[in-house]
Amino acid sequence: MLSEEFVSAICGAPLSSNTAIAKDVGIYCHTLSPTYSVKSTFKKSSVPVNCLAISxxxxxxxxxxxAYVHVYSRLRGNQEAFVAFPERIRCLTLVGDVLVMGTxxxxxxxxxTCTGRLVSTPARHVQAVSCVAATPYHVLTGSDDSDIHVWSLPQLLELDSAAEHEPQRSLSNHRAAIVGLSVSSSVSSDTNFCVSASKDKSCIIWNYQTGDALRTLLFPSFPLCLSLDPxxxxxxxxxxxGSLYLTEAFAEKPLLGPGSEEATTVVQVSSPFGATLPDVGPxxxxxxxxxxxxxxxxxxxxxxxxxDIAENKSPVELANLNAAVxxxxxxxxxxxxxxxxTVNIIKPSQAERAYTFAAQFDSYSGSETRFDSLLNAAGFPREAMENAIAAFSQPVAEPASNQVLQKQNEELWDIINEQRALQKQTLQRFAETKSNQ
Known part of the structure; x- marks a missing residue:
């Protein structure tokens, strides 16, 4: 059975003097299935919302x-680095080997993280960057100023770029701070979208590549966080x-896709999927x-x-970490x-201009190829030498495609020669007629 793992982080002091829970643990690595357990923990970390990234x-x-980022090695089970930045980090996400941070x-x-190169943009948001999401091609940043900027990731990482970094477009339909941002990784035109949540009690589904607001979801109270289905x-x-809402984009009356023409732009969401108890909190x-x-x-x-979304049963408490999750x-x-x-990360440095990539090659698990056998042999294998000598001694046979091209070329030359002869006869007759006049 396929095992499922997740990572959780807490922020703040312990809520009670429960000695069964370690006070200095800030990050928990859990195994969800086949049976729940805490796999490992990392110490000395107080992580605010939207500030966890996992590779x-x-x-x-x-x-x-x-203005610090803690880096923990999952392979060795310890804290690998303590990285200081010139500004306080409000949110972060990971795309490949690049850690994207909003300040x-x-x-x-x-x-x-493999080179230590640090790229910084000008302060394009008026207030703090509250959330960030990324795809292999784009970076989206939401801010307390209610705006969402869409950036081109290849342009941000371009080497020797003298121009100042500018967002490709801005999404500005919200009227309050952005609290959540999630983006689809699909390449389909129907599902290539992002969803933003704001304190104006709405979530907006965007086509972030064109800047169009596709649907606006209205809620009875303002959202705290959101998650997009994988x-x-x-x-x-x-x-x-304390309510939880689950809105399907491709239900019987889809919000997106070819069958969504009759759907209204603004959708009131009033039926919650579930609700948390007062002693648990939202x-x-x-x-x-x-x-x-x-x-x-x-x-x-x-x-x-x-x-349980499939059966809609009552929620089950997996763990109590004795601090705000x-x-x-x-x-x-x-x-x-x-x-x-990536085995060891390279700390960022703006002063260092050298571009050095540090990583470990993964072992190749495929079947051995002819090139692998030649590479691993001592000298030239006898079989390879015999095949090479035999190939040189045999006459080279012209491919069938070359014969076809040669035949077509001969036919074209025949047509050209006929046209030349006809042109020559025409000129001779013209000259004879002119001399008779």
Missing amino acids: ESHVFTAQHEK MEGRLMLWE SSRAVCVSCED ASCLSLSYDGTMLLTGHPKGQIMRW TNIGFVSPFPMDKPTK
Whole structure:
């Protein structure tokens, strides 16, 4: 059975003097299935909302009200680095080997963890960058100033670029601070969208590549966080009143796609999927499993709740971390198709101009090819030498395609020669007629 893992982070002091829970642990690595357990923990971290990023080899966390990022090695199970930045980090996300960070000054920073290269943009947001989402081609930043900027990731990472970095477009339909942002990784025109949540009690589904607002979802109270289904089929939203809403994009009356022409632009969402108890509090973070059947929510009283979306049963408390749970993220069950693996991160440096890539090549697990056998042999193998000598001694046979081209070329020359002869006869007759006159 395929195991499911997720990582959670807390922020703030312990809520009670429970000695069964370690006081200095800030990050928990959990195994959800086949049976729930805490796999490992990392110490000395206080992580605000939207400040957790997970890769195959590392965990990155920004620290509450500080200009620090802690880096933990999942391979070795310890804290690998303590990285200081010139500004306080408000949010972060990971795309490939690039850590994308939003600052309190409205700036965007990109740190290439394999090279140590640090790219910083001007402060294009008037207020702090509250959330950030990324695809392999775009970076989206939401801010307390109610605007969303769409950036081109290749342009941001361009080497020797003298021009100042500018967003490709701005999405400005919201009227209050942006609290959540999630983007689809699909390449289909029907599902290539992003969803933003704001304190104006709305979520907007955008075509971020054109800047069009496709649908506006209105809620009874303002959202605290959101999560997009991994297959981009639905969006789950947690609101301040403790309600959880699950809105399907491709239901019987779809909000997106070819069958959505009759849907109105503004949709009132009033029927919650579930509601948390008062002693638990509203969910401050949530995450959907990769199969879309399970929802995990983190709460300010320390609980992590599991919701069964498929059967809509009552929620089950998985754990109580004795501190406000601010981040939950599932670990991808899909292996990364990359030729290299990051073993040790390179700390960022703006002063260093050299571009050095440090990574470890992954072993190739495929079947041995002819090139592999030649590479691993001592000298030239006898069989390879005999085949090479035989290839030189045999006459080279012309490919069938060359014979066809040669035949076509001969036919064209025949036509050209006929035209030349006809032209010559025409000129001779013209000259004879002119001389007779």
